[in-house]
Amino acid sequence: MKLFVYAAVLSVLAPFALASDSDSIDSAVRACYDVISGPAGTRDWARFHSLFADGARLIPVRTTPQGSSPVVMTPADYEKRAGANFEKTAFYESEVAHRVETFGDIAHVFSTYESRRAPGDKPFARGINSFQLIKTGTGWKIMTILWDSEREGQPIPSKYLTSPKTTPN
Numbered sequence: 001m002k003l004f005v006y007a008a009v010l011s012v013l014a015p016f017a018l019a020s021d022s023d024s025i026d027s028a029v030r031a032c033y034d035v036i037s038g039p040a041g042t043r044d045w046a047r048f049h050s051l052f053a054d055g056a057r058l059i060p061v062r063t064t065p066q067g068s069s070p071v072v073m074t075p076a077d078y079e080k081r082a083g084a085n086f087e088k089t090a091f092y093e094s095e096v097a098h099r100v101e102t103f104g105d106i107a108h109v110f111s112t113y114e115s116r117r118a119p120g121d122k123p124f125a126r127g128i129n130s131f132q133l134i135k136t137g138t139g140w141k142i143m144t145i146l147w148d149s150e151r152e153g154q155p156i157p158s159k160y161l162t163s164p165k166t167t168p169n
Contacts, residue, residue: 021051022139025100025107029131032142033113036082037092045079053134053141061148070146092116096126097163105135112160113147126150128160 021031028051035048058078059070073081085091098111109131114123127149133140150156 018047021047022141025102025109025133025140028133028140028142029095029098029109029111032131032145033093033095036086037094038086039090040086040088043079043083043086045083048079049075051142053136053143056142057144059144059146061146063151068148090117092119092121097161099160099164107131107133107135107140109133110160112156126156128156 018031020027022028031047032051035044035051052075056075058073058075062069062071093113093115096112096114098109101108109129111129111131113127113129115125116123127147130144130146131142132144132146134143135141148154
């Protein structure tokens, strides 16, 4: 009986994914931005992990004197790396525009983002998140996020600063 009560308490207190996070391509992408954004402090890492398919990867492109270099991370690697920064520093990332392509149970979303230290602040960074998603038995899950930042000599093309009128789901 004690085990049952303990399990019931844990299930109520443990962070969980919102059922709607995987309902559509847009809701999965929106949830990703939502879970990483906020004031300095801990993020809902259980919800974050629930957004990803098994084997998922997060890959920022870093520029070095030798050229572009990808940094390949699992969601757990990202939690460890970004979580340390989020604990100390507010971070708000929002989507400016997106383009969605689908075929069967796969989707690609080119999502233009802006990063801020507080809502309404001037962005300190902009770039494009390239989301690849798969539709599983439990809904849309993120397989990969590959991203690159705007920088001198690499502005975001104007076609990625607005969304087309309709997007498939």
